Amino acid sequence: MDIAVNVLTEQKYIKHVAGLSFLTGRGLLLVITAILLLLGPASSADDVIATVISYTTLALAGLLLLVTILRGTHLKKEAGVILDTQQNSEVLYSNTKATFIIRATGFNIPPFYLATIRLNFAVAPDSGIVHELTGYSESLRYIPETRCFPHRGDWTVTSVSASFGDRLGLSRISWEIPANNISFRVHPPVRYSTRIPVLSSAHRAGDLLSDRKEHTGDPYDIKRYHPSDGMKKILWKIYAKTGELMSRHPERAMTPEGQLVIYALCGKKDDHVCSALITYLNYLENMDLDICLGCAGMGAAEPAQTPQAAEELLIESVWAAEKDSADTIFAEINHLMEASVEKLQRRTIDQLVIFGTPEDFYTKTRLELYLKVGEHLEALSVVPVFVLIEKMKRKEISPQTPGNQAHAGIFSRLLFEQEHNQTASQVSFMSDFTSVCAGRNWQVIID
Incomplete structure (x- = not known):
């Protein structure tokens, strides 16, 4: 069986009927229609076609509902979602599309059925992205998700909403998978230049700070001679007394603090x-x-x-x-x-x-x-x-x-x-x- 993962945005969920947690509104409407058809034309007029349609519809709805309950209950125990931000090495920036990986395990879906998963953030960054999963898979499913976070911050995933149901939308079982408050850190966009001048909040005249990167002051310091120094910088008097070649080099420049x-x-x-x-x-x-x-x-x-x-x-x-x-x-x-x-x-x-x-x-x-x-x-x-x-x-x-x-x-x-x-x-x-x-x-x- 092929494995498929589809991404739906702004999906309209089929709401469950109160008191019938596994039957959707569409499924309940179909069952009521079949019952009315069975109690009406099928019983009063001995309509064979109405009888066949009624019993077939009820049998189909019952079979789909039974598979949904049995398989859905098993998925609630076995299926899981791994969301590890350490695996997503990409740095996330605000207002920029970024892709990270969701790893799903245990989602073995029978034919004519599908499962969905959706990340729930503490603060929703945008419209919900719903992933559809179909087919059997004994290994991990790697699901890419692309989002655009509107601003900087630690965007926390509180849980993962999962559901399982038939493709006709007659039955569905839903549950929440804990996410242990995993966060995605979103940084401000990178800017490479600025025209703001150097300002100071506190300044004392006379305070000096050594420039530790370049020695650009007067050539008063002494060091051992190096051929790149040139002959003019050699201190010949020191050489005459000690026999060692020494040369002058610039002292550290001083800049205001x-x-x-x-x-x-x-x-x-x-x-x-x-x-x-x-x-x-x-x-x-x-x-x-x-x-x-x-x-x-x-x-x-x-x-x-x-x-x-x-x-x-x-x-x-x-x-x-x-x-x-x-x-x-x-x-x-x-x-x-x-x-x-x-x-x-x-x-x-x-x-x-x-x-x-x-x-x-x-x-x-x-x-x-x-x-x-x-x-x-x-x-x-x-x-x-x-x-x-x-x-x-x-x-x-x-x-x-x-x-x-x-x-x-x-x-x-x-x-x-x-x-x-x-x-x-x-x-x-x-x-x-x-x-x-x-x-x-x-x-x-x-x-």
Whole structure:
């Protein structure tokens, strides 16, 4: 018997009749019709055809129901689904189609019957995807499932819904298979560049930090001679006294120390802000600058001090990220400031960088929220710096465009450009916000 696995999206389930858990509404209607036909024309008019149809229908429905009960009960005990995220090595990104493997075992389906399985998430990412299984199989069935998760986060599978029934939809048995809360970690999309300048939350004049990657200072340090140093750098006086060839080399360059405290005002739909923020943090890390990051939904969690820890914090806090409660945001900012003073070994924090998005200015409520955050920081003697990240949209570049034909097949056809289709109300709220910031000497950066 051939093995088949079909994928159905937005399947309309045949509901079970209350009190008759193995008989569907269609099956019950067919049985009632056969009984009425048997009690009506078949008995009163001695209609042979009606009698044959009635008994045949009842016998068929009874046989299908019996097989469904017996085989379905066996499948409930023997069949299982293995969903191991470790086997799916592909990194999942939000708003990008990703395929992972479901392993089904014990689903031996007799002819004229089929079984279905469906993953149940704690929060449904999209329309349900139902897999149909038919045929016999003594080995594991590997079922690919393709999904597009709408935003970052740990998407938890709470259970797997399974069912078994005949192809006519007259009988069906359903059950739930525990999934042990297996999660799929979805990351923000990757962004490769940013135009945000280097900022600093705390700076002390005279503090210096050695450049550990390149020695670009004055040639005052001494080391053993190497032929690549050249004759001019040899210290002949030392050679005359010790007999060893020594040469000068540049001392370590000195750069000002910088430390940055960031609060990311990112909701579930702000993955583009997270992408730009992670890129910016990697840039700061390469410059040996200290960072301390908090975000909406972090609660009492410890701030992140590396780009990797920041990405984990942004992912884990997404389900609690709210941008409507000013009191919650104030509490998180206060916690971030206190933790930053301790982690960065500072007495005070001069500036707090707040990452957000211009899309927040679609409504006046969000505009007022940003202004309240700025006023709250001013009350703490901290200067707010607002960094607003615009969304990027995908643009398909045709290879027939002049100048693109030579590069077709070499460069990716998927490019990104910023969206500028702002509504009049959004432009108005944005203008009001920038006017207030200018009047209070709050810096606003748009990337």
